[in-house]
Amino acid sequence: MSELPGIVVMGASGRMGQMLIKEVLASDKARLVGVLDRPGHDWVGRDVGECMGGQPVGVMVSDDALETMAKAQAVIDFTAPAATVDMAEIAAQARAVHVIGTTGLTEEDIEKLSLAGRHATIIRAGNMSLGVNLLTQLTKKVAAALDEDYDIEIIESHHHHKVDAPSGTALMLGEAAAEGRGVDLTEVSDRGRDGITGARKRGDIGFHAIRGGDIVGEHDVLFAANGERITLRHVASDRTVFARGALKAALWGQGKKPGEYTMLDVLGL
Numbered sequence: 001m002s003e004l005p006g007i008v009v010m011g012a013s014g015r016m017g018q019m020l021i022k023e024v025l026a027s028d029k030a031r032l033v034g035v036l037d038r039p040g041h042d043w044v045g046r047d048v049g050e051c052m053g054g055q056p057v058g059v060m061v062s063d064d065a066l067e068t069m070a071k072a073q074a075v076i077d078f079t080a081p082a083a084t085v086d087m088a089e090i091a092a093q094a095r096a097v098h099v100i101g102t103t104g105l106t107e108e109d110i111e112k113l114s115l116a117g118r119h120a121t122i123i124r125a126g127n128m129s130l131g132v133n134l135l136t137q138l139t140k141k142v143a144a145a146l147d148e149d150y151d152i153e154i155i156e157s158h159h160h161h162k163v164d165a166p167s168g169t170a171l172m173l174g175e176a177a178a179e180g181r182g183v184d185l186t187e188v189s190d191r192g193r194d195g196i197t198g199a200r201k202r203g204d205i206g207f208h209a210i211r212g213g214d215i216v217g218e219h220d221v222l223f224a225a226n227g228e229r230i231t232l233r234h235v236a237s238d239r240t241v242f243a244r245g246a247l248k249a250a251l252w253g254q255g256k257k258p259g260e261y262t263m264l265d266v267l268g269l
């Protein structure tokens with residue numbers, strides 16, 4: 001039997017699920033041992049290679065997470081909040097690393113994941129790309145160097161299918177800016193202004209979401225003062241950057257102690 005870590009991909013039919021399956025199948029460091037989709041999905045029971053329009057790969061789409069996870073060393077999960085919270089318990093039971101890319105999680109969801117993280121290895125990030133994780137560090141540094149004369153606004157753009165706002169990445173960047181400034185994001189966050197809002201409050205961090213077409217993911221962090229502006233920008237033009245990061249996280253997590261980790265840990269940033 002192969003010694004390579006066995007990976008399960010959750011949300012097989014999704015935009016990210018399909019990217020992840022291709023990434024794992026192409027890897028010489030991991031093997032695809034299972035794929036999951038939600039009960040009732042028409043891919044369930046069929047070979048995932050064929051579902052994706054190619055040759056069979058010998059891995060059937062399942063809706064039975066418990067059974068599928070028994071073979072796995074890691075599960076990569078880019079699905080929806082309720083599915084991710086349910087999977088956290090199953091991954092912990094299976095002693096598999098749980099790599100979470102799902103965004104739109106509530107505080108309550110995050111608390112449940114933290115409970116699971118007491119006895120499981122969880123790696124979670126609203127964006128798994130190297131570029132965005134580096135950008136969080138740059139954002140923190142710039143925010144620390146500038147005072148509140150510089151208004152911080154985070155502008156994100158995504159495809160028209162995206163269901164959550166602000167994006168997970170925008171929230172990561174907001175957290176980084178707040179940390180750099182030494183403030184609590186929940187106290188300064190100003191989301192999507194509309195109507196007679198009054199003048200901008202000094203020290204606020206603003207969030208704005210654009211949704212349209214097939215935009216993969218674009219994020220600007222604007223520092224605007226009287227007389228000058230700085231913009232830090234990341235543009236993702238291909239979802240492979242997220243899939244590559246997620247697989248790296250699944251491999252990095254092998255043998256790590258239970259706990260909650262981020263891509264900063266994985267990338268050593």
Ligand SMILES: NC(=O)C1=CN([C@@H]2O[C@H](COP(=O)(O)OP(=O)(O)OC[C@H]3O[C@@H](n4cnc5c(N)ncnc54)[C@H](O)[C@@H]3O)[C@@H](O)[C@H]2O)C=CC1
Nearest residue numbers: 011013014015016037038078079083101103126127128242
């Ligand atoms: N952290 C990161 O780097 C990135 C995160 N994302 C996030 O990943 C998530 C998914 O994004 P997309 O692939 O664009 O969405 P999508 O809607 O194309 O795919 C979601 C998939 O999850 C499946 N699913 C739903 N409930 C399930 C369950 N109980 N069990 C198994 N599968 C289930 C759906 O059937 C679907 O195949 C979103 O939250 C998105 O924001 C997306 C890209 C990058």
Ligand SMILES: O=C(O)C1=N[C@H](C(=O)O)C[C@H](O)C1
Nearest residue numbers: 103126127162167168169217
């Ligand atoms: O839903 C998406 O597509 C993306 N979601 C993540 C987010 O919410 O930031 C990451 C990336 O921007 C694509």
